[in-house]
Amino acid sequence: MDASFLRLIGDLKLKLRRSANDLLRWKLYNSSKWSAEALCGLCDEQEINNNHSKQEHVDESPLKNRHSFQKPNTENGTREQISANDGMSNAEYDLYLLASALFDCKEFDRCAYYLANCAHPGLLFLRLYSKLLSWDKKTQESVENIMTLESGLDEAGRYSNDNKTLQKLKKYGHHKGDETKKAQKCVDLGDGDPTSISILLKELNDFLGSGIQKTGLGMALLYYLRGVLYKHQGIPSSAITSFLTSITLYPFNWTCWTELLNCLTRPDESFLLLKLLNEKFVKENTDELFFDGDQVMLRFFKLAIFQEFSGNIDEFLEELDYLLMVFPNFAFLKTQHALINYHYMDYPNAEFIFDQVIKLDPYRLDDLDIYSNILYVTQKPSKLAYLAQFASGVDKFRAETCCIIANYYSAKQEHEKSIMYFRRALSLNKSCTSAWTLMGHEFVELKNSHAAIECYRRAVDINARDFKAWYGLGQAYEVLDMHLYSLYYFQKSCALKPLDKRMWQALASCYDKVGNSREAIKCFKRALQLSVNPEQDTALLYCLAVLHERLDDLKTCKGYMEKCVAVETNFDGMVNDETAKARLWLARYEFKVKNFATSYNLALGVTHGTSQEIEEARTIARECRRRMD
């Protein structure tokens, strides 16, 4: 704890406080919430001051600074503050008050109407934003109309059997087409003034391209909005550019960071982006002696990226520790910690941290669905049931709550009910990928591959980084014996998680099934490399052996078979199907090359496997003994 750290805290406090205020004013409620939470999670300045009373003198300057910032605000009231901050004229400010009230009353069209012809970037943002929300609401309503109409048709036999569910899902699938079209949809009141994403985008681009000074919060918000629009249109590259511009103008908009993250689909992109951002933020701040607040945001972003794409775990933990030091009471950070444990399949630790988070902030439902996943995997039904009850007590109509309840039912093997709750979660939050993926798993449980495929597809449509969904797709197609498709999906999941043995293994077996043994071997080898203890992984070894045999490379094949058998001896008597089969193969091989003694020994060791195998081993043993004699 030194002076620079204290100054950082002061700086952060000031900046977060302002951002929470600003973002709230411009109706970015989630970002504002995040900033405010972070602000409250900051380590206590008082405490530090007490601990380091010597340095109080040094602290004076930034603190005084802050006071001088704040004084006019408190004295002249918010009115002055806003006009000073955002450069609105009196008339504009009055207009803002009206628009803001209308926005809060969810009268978006009116809000947009009153703000027509505003040149102030903030007001323009508010106008376009409310137009977007109005558009979103209307398109959603029209889509839902179609849905209810169609579901009304087969209402009669809704839950009668699985086929119906499948049909319904197929319809969902068709709506997927609708949803991709949704971005192009025009909302029109019939008075020739249609609203669509492209129209909004055009207006925004016209404004941004008109050579207006590119600074200030208003511009940052406009760039953010443009990114959102581009994302709607499915042009990630332009969206990334917009988000990046927004972030450089105003780093404290957390939703903007997450949106930026959501634009990335491949790990390599994430690395490049990080590098870029590093350069950007570090270069700008080289002359500063202490880490300033902006860089803290980058650190948060690094954590988020790591959650999605993984990377260097040590670096991650370093960042996390640092941030936890700055924000000891920030639930978001703790959740990140828990999530990383979850991703690394360290369930007990993750569970422990989640327990802490709940203690710290009991009514925070964010990410608790992951917690329920952990409880599901670790098979703690009573705790899961409690969590489900508790969450539904807090808010029944949250996607997270529904996911928790769905997990609960799934744990109780009530898959239909579970699916129902997942569906409910999705109608509350369309972009909840994990719900789609989990619903896919439920359908797999119900042996309904087609429905499962639909679910997985929806999941990857929304979030192409969800390797579980890709993997699920691969598996579902494998069940349907469509290996060409299956292979492609495994490739996808493998590209996302190239350090996961399971991915390579699945890919390899798929290559094997389509008859491409060479590539299968490559993949198995890769899987073996990634295996925790490669000597012990008999399944992989055996598969490799078989593949080499198929390529008539008997020598290598024999090598792998021997390795396989060696496991039995090296790890005291660990016998399984593969070792038995390898043993049998070796026995057969030695028999062929007339090494009857070896063959005999090997054949004797076959005690595991199907009756035929054992029978065959016995025959070989008998034959060997006969020959040896």
Place this chain on the structure above:
Amino acid sequence: MSHGNTPAQQNPILNFSPHVPGQSHENLQHHGQQLGIRQASGASAQSTAQTPHHTAAYSPLVQKVQNSATLATPAPHVDNGSAAGLLASMTKNGLLGAGAPSTLRKVSGFRDFGSSRVGSTAFEDAKNDAYQASVPAVLSIAELPAAEKLRLWRHDALMQHHYRTAEYIGDKVYSMTHDPNDAFWLAQVYYNTGAYIRAVELLSHDNLDASSVMCRYLTALCQVKLKKYEEALDTVGETNPFKDANGDHPKNVDGGIKLVSSMCFLRGKIYCALNSFEKAKEAFKEAVQVDIKNFEAFDELISKSLLTPADEWQFLASLDFTELDDNEDLIKNLYISRLSKFLNLEEVEKAHAFLIDEYKLGDNIDVIRSKCDMLFTQCKFSACMKLCEYALERDELSLAILPTYISCLYEQGGKNKLFLISHKLAEHFPKSAVTWFSVGTYYMTINKVAEARKYFSKASIIDPSFGQAWIGFAHTYAVEGEHEQAVSAYATASRFFPGTHLPNLFLGMQYLLMDSLPLAEEYFILAYEVCPYDPLLLNEMGVMYFKKGDYLKAKKYLKKAWEAIKTLCSESKSWVSIHTNLAHTYRKLGHNERAVKCFKLVLETAGRDTDTLCALGFVYLRMNKIEKAIDALHCSLAINPSNQASQDLLKQALEINVTMLLDDDHPLLVSSNIQEKGARLLNRKREGEFRASQIAKKLKQGQESSDEEVADLMDVE
């Protein structure tokens, strides 16, 4: 009193308005009965009327206006000009000043009544006393003979639309004098009451129509009204009998429209009704050439699309505006603003700027209309709509703006507004073609094609020269896929509107749909000759050559279309279709990179479309970018699962995917290598690197450039 400053006073014609109440007492009483209300209501008017110095010009109405104006604001009318001028122009004097006197003069001029010149004619001539000084400039009503007083009475009644009075008195005068002039004026009365047949009979009675050009003109006008076109043509003659061999036309003296021009105009109208558009065009052109002031003839030429866009400009350039003296620039620019907006846009804009700066006509309906037309031609529908609405705020049912507005609403899908405006129109103008065009358009927007057809046909029956209605009518067939009928409807339209390329374009499109490429080509070429600037046409030509397999030509035309549409907003449908077509052409020509760029651009601007994605997948497949191909095909199938082409291609791609070697260049291994090396970023072989560098570049510039790809497109060619 500042009478001298009123606009009415500035015009010498007004001094001699023939129907002015005299100053003699009996006359005053006489008129007092007739105009009782006027005089009773205007005590001050009467008092001024009684002052001894007044000329005949001071008709009570004018005085009232002047008084009120001068009483209200003592400043000269330049300041209160709008009010005073407006009111003054509403008086009968204003009316007369514009029309009647010049006709009168012509009657006298051509027939040369000599000393028998009487009454109104005499009044008329007085203003030209430079060469026909027979009557003193200032005369007193009281000095006139009795018949003359009756004539004044008749005239005043006519001007105030007391037709029965006018007829009654006129008939008496005619019976008393048997003057051909009185016959003419009686015929005018008949014409105004709509009794055309009586007018014709009266005029042909004494062979008046043979002896007087004016009478002949009126006869022909009545015959046109009676739809006796052949007879009317006989009356006016098939060609201009007054045509000057040298081509120069005598300067008009009174500032009105020359009768010769009116005759030419009438001839044009007759030819139009007889469906001989070539002759009609010549007649109208002649009418304008003879007298530039004949705006109606000019308007007919433009609004009925008798001239091609290039011809329009050429014709305007050939016109001589010098006759208009100080109004030369004003009228010239006004005319320019009416011309086709397909070419010479700068000049149109210059004209707009001139009219707005010099004459403050920014809010004038015709300037706005011209701007609307310009926006409409450029497919900027929403801006056009806003401008139309601005104009309609002041003149809600302006028939000049409405057709454009209705078309805009159709383009923008404003069915609710269309509904309202259609109802309003049907209420107020049930006999106007625009009304039924609007109703038809409304039914088109809500996809009730049969009803739409009914109303379009109604509109075109009411006004056969209303182009939009014809085309709309033909469209209804095209929408339903009834090519034969559509073709015949378009063909009719193309006969009616030789100056517009649209019917031929649509004909070509129909033939294109029916796969008769040679015919389509023929029609497209016809359309191209008329208007080589329309991107839609160029696009269709590109498609046609594409279908013919002539990809180089297709590329040429699509490029042209692309050039033409560059300035337009990108969300318009034509923009998208041109880019898609261009992309397909590149695909066929094997320019893979360019095709990919184009397809991507289309996808980005127009959103995802199954066929575009399928084509993109195909190109990627050909470029051996298997992963991208599969992704694109997947997207395509996600939108439409039954897309056979995508399914086949996807299968092919997946099969190739299986056989691809997992060497170091395989994307899978590359990404896994990258991941292994963590954030150190040593390995960046893939296009991800390219993309990020792009981002970096953009970041450094601190701005976005979504147009970059377009610019790239330009570079390649």
